[in-house]
Amino acid sequence: MRVLVVGGGGREHALVWSLSKSPLVADLMCAPGNPGIAELARCRPVAVNDLPGLVTMAAREFVDLVVVGPEAPLVAGLADALRAAGIRVFGPGAAGARLEGSKGGAKSLMAAAGIPTAASQSFERVDEAIAYARRLIAQGTGAVVKADGLAAGKGVTVCDDDTQAAAAITDALERGVFGAAGSRVLVEERLEGEELSVLAFSDGKTVLAMQAAQDFKRAHDGDLGPNTGGMGSHSPVPSCTPDVAGKVTDQVLEPIAAALAAGGEPYVGVIYAGIMLTPDAPLVLEFNCRFGDPETQALLPRLASDLMEPILACTEGTLSGVRLDWRPEACVAVVAAAAGYPSTPATGAPISGLAGAEAVTGLPVFQAGTRPGPDGSVVTSGGRVLAVAALGEAPWLARRRAYDGLAKVSFDGMWYRSDIGPRPGSRPESDLNGNREPGQGGVA
Template sequence: MKILVIGGGGREHTLAWKLAQSPKATKLYAIPGNPGMAEIAECVPDISIEDNKAVVDFAKTHDIDLAVVGPEVPLTNGIVDAFEAVGILAFGPRKLAAEIEGSKSFSKGLMKKYGIPTAKYEVFTDAAAAKDYIRKEGAPIVIKADGLAAGKGVVVAMTEEEALRAITDIMEAQEFGQAGSRVVIEEFMDGEEASLLAFTDGETIVPMISSQDHKRAYDGDKGPNTGGMGTYAPAPVMTPALVAQAKETILAPAIRAMAAEGRKYQGCLYAGLMITAEGPKVVEFNARFGDPETQVVLPLLRSDLVEIMTACARGDGSLKDLDIRWSDGAAVCVVLASGGYPKSYQKGYEITGLAEAAAKGAHVFHAGTAEKDGKIVTAGGRVLGVVAEAADVAQAVEKAYDGVSAIDFKDKMFRKDIAHRALERLI
């Protein structure tokens, strides 16, 4: 099969890497791709992933059999609908289904209507009314930009002052543009977070191995929220019983709810969960693989990803017949970021040690890199994901940081405590 991967970050590099392992994958393309993906796929950097016509025209011209959509923006722009209109199989939800991520107010309304456990909330389009609500409710409280904000539109405010400032930044200063013209304000949920991704064809739901992200920029979960500074899988907090409970009370009802709303959901459904005293509750739904969760979940997949994605995309009932297997081990991802991230940072610094890290047994997934004069240089906030697999989390942590030590670039920044919650459970 000829396969097209859409996107150019660490998630897409991981997807391409896993797809390339399938004997069914005869040729891989990536729009736009990145230097890491270029080792396994033909990259097409001159087409925008937001230009549905150009992407679909490329797919038609190159006889693509399966398109795999990584980022949320093309999904919410209806790229899967555009592929289907010309008869090309595509993995990912259609535009109406992708609204489960594209609009937090839609997602929260869906959960409320169908009784899916989540935090209580209110939606506001007026900043003054939002601030009045915050003063009434107090802190801690959670402020979310309604639309897409590249994973950064959420403020967990521990003080009233911080919450009010978030409204000023999001709604009045328009820090996230139109995505912040409406905000969702939620109660603060106490507990431990985990991510549970699932394959689905619109009926059958296959949960993947659980994982846990580290959103804060600095050690000890301090500093501003980021797109994610590292992950590990499985997450010990997600016991087999809790995974089964989440499937029964969250994943399955969500898929049924979307079907009932005329928005059949196919692809990967990402449930960001808070494990509370009352059980798992939804923090957010995403309409695609997480980043950097994908970097630790897919290395643990032992089945053919092309086969799974094809079954999800076809929606012909074949997903339920697949025997999807996972490793008994663990994986850890440490994100190497540019100094200053998630605020301003410099680009263009040469990266060294990539081959040395790979020689130490690490998978190095490119996120924000570019090639310049034959050298790999930094080109984004999150630059690389250094991933290691091992028999358990402790060994995977040691192996991942061994890989990190081999790589260098100016102002390299990373957290030194990835998987600390899992390690604390081993003490």
């Protein structure tokens, strides 16, 4: 099959890498791609927001299947436009993508479907939003302020006091720091617990969950600093036991897929549930309408199955006949960011050491904010520049390998978190051969 992946970030690099190994893929393209993707697929200079250009290019190239990576073109209706042109696509239409495109809309759908989530209200007026946030904070729960629309993972502010909440609400509704995405805000109670990212394939009738991942949204070690698009991820997550995974499927994924189908359009693509594990039940923090970034960079190296099989089954309505096989190893992916990220990242810095990192990890360095430089070099072009991922027989081995690989990479202003991996207290004691983590009373 001739396959086109839409996007040019680290998630799309991981998707292209995984799809390039499939015997079902005869010709692989990506638009717009990046220098790392260009080593695996034919890149086409069509932007992800150029919907007519993408449809025209897919038709001209006789593409059999389009896999859409980012959320913005899905929310804008790219999947609808492709289907109208008779082109098979893995990704929901605009109606289904509202699951991510409007946080208030997603909350309404969750309420109708009986899906457990935090108490919340949506607001367009500053005074009303601040009053509700103050009530939540007075109750001792704290408050979370979220831009209603797409904000590249940066539209969420966790507030411990009234001053923080008022500032976040004013920034969105009055100062317009998130543009149209922040013209409405969702204010919800702050939940305490451990976060999981659970992604699932959906053909509109059946959902097939992947193994859980965990991402690190805050900029700095210890979960401090502003929210980002994600500074790293790991999989599997020790706290996501079979019992927890079953509850997420039964209480979250299947009900939301059924609710979307009842709306008249079966949801074809990935449903991403951001989950908070509380003592009472898994509660939904958010839904996304696509593969996670950087979760995909930690999930796909562990996938032993052919990625094309569930993707094709979703487009054909036959997902019930598919199973996913996973490698037993853990994977840790660490993001390297540019100076100034997440506000105003510097660009144009030459990157060195990519081959050296890949020699250490045995996996590609998943490029994101990169572009071709002079004389065949690669330079930075965005905030999250790349992710170094590594497998290991235990999470600590994967983590050590990932950071050893990252030590080979260099560009001016490069920075990253040093604590990506299972949270303290959640790490398994030993690897598959019984070896313990150094410092844990066993063999290194």
